Amino acid sequence: MRRWRLGLRGKSLLALGFTCLIALAMSGLLGWFVLAEMREHFGLAYARNLTQLNLQRVRGPVSRELALSLRFADSEVVRQWLLDETDVTKRDVFFREAESFRRDFQDHTWFAAVASSRHYYFRNDMAAESSSPRGMLDPDAVKDSWFFATMADPAPFNVHADFDDVTGVARVYFNVVATDGDRRIGVVGAALDLAGFMKEFVASHEPGVTPMILDGEGAIEFHADSNLIARYWTTDKAAARKTAFALIEGAADRAAFAKAMQEAKRRPETVTTAWVRLDGKNQLVAIGYIAELGWHVVSAVDLNAARIVNVAWFRPAIAVVVLLMAIPLVGFGLAIERFVLRSLRRLHASASAIAAGQYDVALPDVAEDEIGDLTAAFGIMADRVKRHTEVLESKVRERTAALEIRNREVLAAHKQIADSIEYACTIQRSVLPNGQLEEAFGDDHFVIWRPRDVVGGDFYICHADDENCLLGLVDCAGHGVPGALMSMAGRAAIVRAIHETGPHSPAAVLARTDAAIRATLGNNGLAIATSMDAGLVRIDRRKGRLLFSGARIRMFSVEAGNVTEFADSRRALGERRHGTYRDHDLELVPGRTYYLASDGFFDQPGGDRGFGFGKHRFAAMLRDHAHLPLRDQQQAFAATLARYQGDWRQRDDITMLSFRVT
Numbered sequence: 001m002r003r004w005r006l007g008l009r010g011k012s013l014l015a016l017g018f019t020c021l022i023a024l025a026m027s028g029l030l031g032w033f034v035l036a037e038m039r040e041h042f043g044l045a046y047a048r049n050l051t052q053l054n055l056q057r058v059r060g061p062v063s064r065e066l067a068l069s070l071r072f073a074d075s076e077v078v079r080q081w082l083l084d085e086t087d088v089t090k091r092d093v094f095f096r097e098a099e100s101f102r103r104d105f106q107d108h109t110w111f112a113a114v115a116s117s118r119h120y121y122f123r124n125d126m127a128a129e130s131s132s133p134r135g136m137l138d139p140d141a142v143k144d145s146w147f148f149a150t151m152a153d154p155a156p157f158n159v160h161a162d163f164d165d166v167t168g169v170a171r172v173y174f175n176v177v178a179t180d181g182d183r184r185i186g187v188v189g190a191a192l193d194l195a196g197f198m199k200e201f202v203a204s205h206e207p208g209v210t211p212m213i214l215d216g217e218g219a220i221e222f223h224a225d226s227n228l229i230a231r232y233w234t235t236d237k238a239a240a241r242k243t244a245f246a247l248i249e250g251a252a253d254r255a256a257f258a259k260a261m262q263e264a265k266r267r268p269e270t271v272t273t274a275w276v277r278l279d280g281k282n283q284l285v286a287i288g289y290i291a292e293l294g295w296h297v298v299s300a301v302d303l304n305a306a307r308i309v310n311v312a313w314f315r316p317a318i319a320v321v322v323l324l325m326a327i328p329l330v331g332f333g334l335a336i337e338r339f340v341l342r343s344l345r346r347l348h349a350s351a352s353a354i355a356a357g358q359y360d361v362a363l364p365d366v367a368e369d370e371i372g373d374l375t376a377a378f379g380i381m382a383d384r385v386k387r388h389t390e391v392l393e394s395k396v397r398e399r400t401a402a403l404e405i406r407n408r409e410v411l412a413a414h415k416q417i418a419d420s421i422e423y424a425c426t427i428q429r430s431v432l433p434n435g436q437l438e439e440a441f442g443d444d445h446f447v448i449w450r451p452r453d454v455v456g457g458d459f460y461i462c463h464a465d466d467e468n469c470l471l472g473l474v475d476c477a478g479h480g481v482p483g484a485l486m487s488m489a490g491r492a493a494i495v496r497a498i499h500e501t502g503p504h505s506p507a508a509v510l511a512r513t514d515a516a517i518r519a520t521l522g523n524n525g526l527a528i529a530t531s532m533d534a535g536l537v538r539i540d541r542r543k544g545r546l547l548f549s550g551a552r553i554r555m556f557s558v559e560a561g562n563v564t565e566f567a568d569s570r571r572a573l574g575e576r577r578h579g580t581y582r583d584h585d586l587e588l589v590p591g592r593t594y595y596l597a598s599d600g601f602f603d604q605p606g607g608d609r610g611f612g613f614g615k616h617r618f619a620a621m622l623r624d625h626a627h628l629p630l631r632d633q634q635q636a637f638a639a640t641l642a643r644y645q646g647d648w649r650q651r652d653d654i655t656m657l658s659f660r661v662t
Contacts, residue, residue: 043303047286048271051299054211055288058297061192062290065106066159066174069189072101072110073157073176082178082186085114095131098123101190109171109191113137113147115184120147124191150175150187157189159295160221172221208305210278214296218243218261221295244298249277257285261296264289347375354382421454421481428455428484431491433462433471440469441659446634448656456653457483458598459491461536463503470503472536473553473657475598477529483653490532490573493517506536506549507581510573514551514581517574531572535596539588539661546594546661547583556595556619558626563619593630593660595622600652606644613644630658 072078081087081094102110102123109124119133137144150158157176174189213222220228220242228242248254253276260274264287271288278285281302288297437445440462447460457476462469474494476486490513497512513534521530535553539546548555550568557564566586571579603612625636637656 051286069174208302436462453480455484458653458655475533600654
């Protein structure tokens with residue numbers, strides 16, 4: 001009879017039963033939602049009450065200062081002095097009158113600006129008593145724009161926060177227009193120091209609460225961040241001053257804020273509210289309006305940061321819930337450890353030992369459950385892996401020995417090939433006519449010969465007869481060993497052509513070489529390239545002439561900064577179609593420099609996108625360095641090509657031959 005056992009599934013169900021007890025914690029979410037609703041309700045009441053309190057805080061001192069400023073501006077003594085500023089008697093009476101008002105002003109500060117002279121007067125406890133003006137108002141100065149904006153504003157007064165450059169103090173200014181009938185004769189008023197007012201209005205509030213005062217257009221008059229308060233007063237307040245709308249994110253929230261401001265202005269006895277995203281957080285704003293000042297008093301409350309609801313009672317409840325959650329979690333963990341993890345941990349240790357090559361490790365006891373079945377299957381697998389590993393190790397040893405033998409053979413063959421190519425390079429260099437060029441031109445020549453591989457298909461020739469000389473450059477198809485073999489065949493064909501036709505006509509030499517190449521390699525039946533690019537120059541010092549003929553290699557010359565290019569035949573030697581070669585008869589100009597280059601120079605990729613060096617860049621290089629001696633030009637050209645090439649691989653053999661007849 002099969003014994004009943006508690007399998008892995010039963011153990012999982014048992015553990016899940018313990019886990020379900022955690023669902024009791026969901027009741028805590030209900031309490032959280034209730035708390036959130038309470039916080040929003042009390043937060044709304046708190047914001048409204050705080051705004052009403054701030055309205056009274058602002059209205060009291062500011063209204064008092066405004067009333068005194070209006071009386072000051074309406075004084076007959078002030079009016080008479082503004083009409084006749086230079087009258088000594090009126091001035092003395094005015095300053096006595098101003099001193100009496102100064103004692104009544106809260107900060108003992110008054111100011112006056114005369115429209116006719118634009119003189120500015122200021123007096124407080126810190127300034128020395130003087131009847132001389134403090135300065136003259138400039139209509140082009142931003143700091144003086146408050147006066148001209150006030151004079152242009154039809155309103156009898158305005159109140160704003162500003163920064164006084166004369167005193168260096170941030171203040172609230174009560175700008176009252178003094179009139180003589182319908183004529184505006186100046187601006188007088190008082191200044192209220194912001195330091196004490198800001199401490200009373202802004203700095204004493206709870207965390208998460210931001211009070212501010214705005215004018216009718218939303219410009220910030222007071223704020224905890226003094227950098228947000230506009231420094232100067234201009235006519236276009238909304239454009240020139242910093243507004244609360246700039247702090248609000250989203251057009252919809254700014255529209256809701258503007259609507260709340262309009263509603264507060266329409267009903268000054270009430271406080272309006274709105275939800276806006278301010279400073280990256282959703283905040284509740286409460287707005288009140290002071291009609292006599294045209295100010296909006298705003299309180300922005302972040303309900304997540306402000307201490308609206310006392311949550312001290314919530315902490316013991318959270319602790320109890322956490323404790324109740326911990327008990328089933330501990331039970332769940334013990335059950336998993338006892339029934340599942342312990343057996344799996346033993347099986348893991350055995351698997352790690354087998355993975356390290358210890359195939360004789362003892363497996364844990366086989367239990368009567370799914371983990372026991374897994375352990376038994378793992379033991380069978382481990383035994384098979386051990387036997388397969390032994391077979392594979394034997395085969396690996398055999399294959400490794402064979403590979404070592406083959407590797408030694410490959411290395412030996414590679415060394416033979418490398419030595420052969422190096423020897424071929426030595427042979428190829430030995431047949432290049434460096435000695436003949438040195439004897440014919442001395443320091444008035446240079447050669448850049450740079451095969452792509454150790455050996456290459458480019459070579460150059462020099463055949464001297466008496467004072468005259470035939471020299472040139474040949475670029476055979478291919479590079480590396482095939483190119484080097486082609487260069488040997490090409491050199492033999494050119495030497496034979498010179499002996500048969502003579503060195504007097506480069507075109508005749510090219511035509512005879514073309515025929516020899518076709519006769520030698522043209523009928524080999526192989527699909528290989530056997531063509532050669534060539535450029536030959538005949539120098540006849542006695543006649544003062546220079547003959548040039550090219551087969552897809554052109555000649556360049558430089559004189560007085562001008563680069564001249566001499567055309568070549570479009571057909572290479574040995575192509576399918578026969579080419580026609582002719583001599584260019586040129587005057588041999590002493591001091592003029594001539595250049596021949598294979599297409600490897602022009603086609604070398606480089607730069608950012610791997611474009612070829614090209615003829616335009618080649619001509620510019622010749623022009624830039626033509627003033628140097630030829631040996632210095634050789635170094636300059638090699639360095640220019642290396643800089644352009646950068647990290648790009650050399651594409652073809654590169655050869656350049658230059659000479660100068662002196």
